Amino acid sequence: MQRERVADDIYIFTSERYAQVTAAAVITNEGAILIDTLLYPDETRQIKQFVENRLGCPVRYVVNTHYHADHTYGTCLFPNATVIAHQRCAELLEQRGRASLAQAQAALPELSEVRLVIPTLLIKDTTFSLTLGNKTILMWHTPGHSPDSITCLAREDRVLFAADTVMALPYFVDGDYNELLSALERLQHNNFENIVQGHGEVILRGEIEEKLRSDITYLRALRKHVEIALSKADPHAYLRNVDIEQCGKSRVLLNGTVQQLHRDNLLALFERIRQASQPVETK
Ligand SMILES: [Zn+2]
Known part of the structure; x- marks a missing residue:
């Protein structure tokens, strides 16, 4: 797993084991907010070690940006955190997540400790705002990659956690082409500092408009x-x-x-x- 710091209190973790999937930690003076977790427990455990032991900051919230396994399987390693997601994510985890976890565990013994966690703090269709200590995270529904995808913004730092709405290649097979196109169009011209993609490298300020244009093209x-x-x-x-x-x-x-x-x-x-x-x- 690779770790990088994109703002004073924001760390990004990128898997070296599965498709460069990313997770992020926003550190506040009242605890940490994790935005997604990684697929394999050993990599999520490294995030937990770093945030809770090295930085001494307990994880208070875990955000599931959507129900896909590569973003949610680490959630169970934070039993004391409140789990936030769009309400469709909770439904899809119930409807599809259980069966696919059982299948994945049959194929990969190292996933045997994974437990499905159903989010309890649910976002509906309006923008949802979470304030913890000195940080505010805005979240809103951006279906397209999947029906339940959300996008999160660290308001003070203008770092966008786009999850799989922005990845190395736009991908809508589990979602909707038109919705993904309009989600990407709405991200243009917002003056973000960074975009953290769901898979792939962090996009820097000067690269953002070109990246969004290229995805739309x-x-x-x-x-x-x-x-x-x-x-x-x-x-x-x-x-x-x-x-x-x-x-x-x-x-x-x-x-x-x-x-x-x-x-x-x-x-x-x-x-x-x-x-x-x-x-x-x-x-
Ligand atoms: Zn996904």
Whole structure:
């Protein structure tokens, strides 16, 4: 796990074991707020050691930015913290999280200590504000990557924890293309100091607008190629040849795993647009 400091009291932890997934700690004079945890207990335990033992700051809140395992499995290591998430996250953890945890544990014995934690402090549709000591975190619903995704802002430091709304490659297979596009558009021109992505490196002030523009360009290019594919006799043959560079992104991001994300995106968008454009059956 790698640790870096992006502001006086804000630390970012990046997994070296799973897809460069990130978690963050906001340190206040009344305790710490964790924004996400990491997939493997040994990495989350290193965060706990650092924040609680080295900095001497007990974790009071854990925010789950969405229900996906790589962001939530470490929550159970903080039994005394209040867990915050969007209400859809609590529902999805109940509906899908239990079964997928059982499956993951069968495949990976080191996850055997993981327990599903259902968030209890739930965000509805308005902006939610959490003040602890000298820090305020604003949170709001940004579905798109997943139905329950939220985005968090450390108000005093203007550090945005975008979770998987901003990652090395926009990914909406479990969410909604249009919602992700509009979430990214709404993040533009906000004068953030940093954006902490859900996966990948922290984006610095001078890189933010270019990164958001490039993500939006990528999503629009996907749609253009899907529409061309729909006009072809063999749309899948066309889609197979739409490589990631044609949509303005590099295949080396996230150690190359973006190639698969790109293929999944293309197929998911193709299926959704194809189904939506099919004539409604009449009897
Ligand atoms: Zn995710």
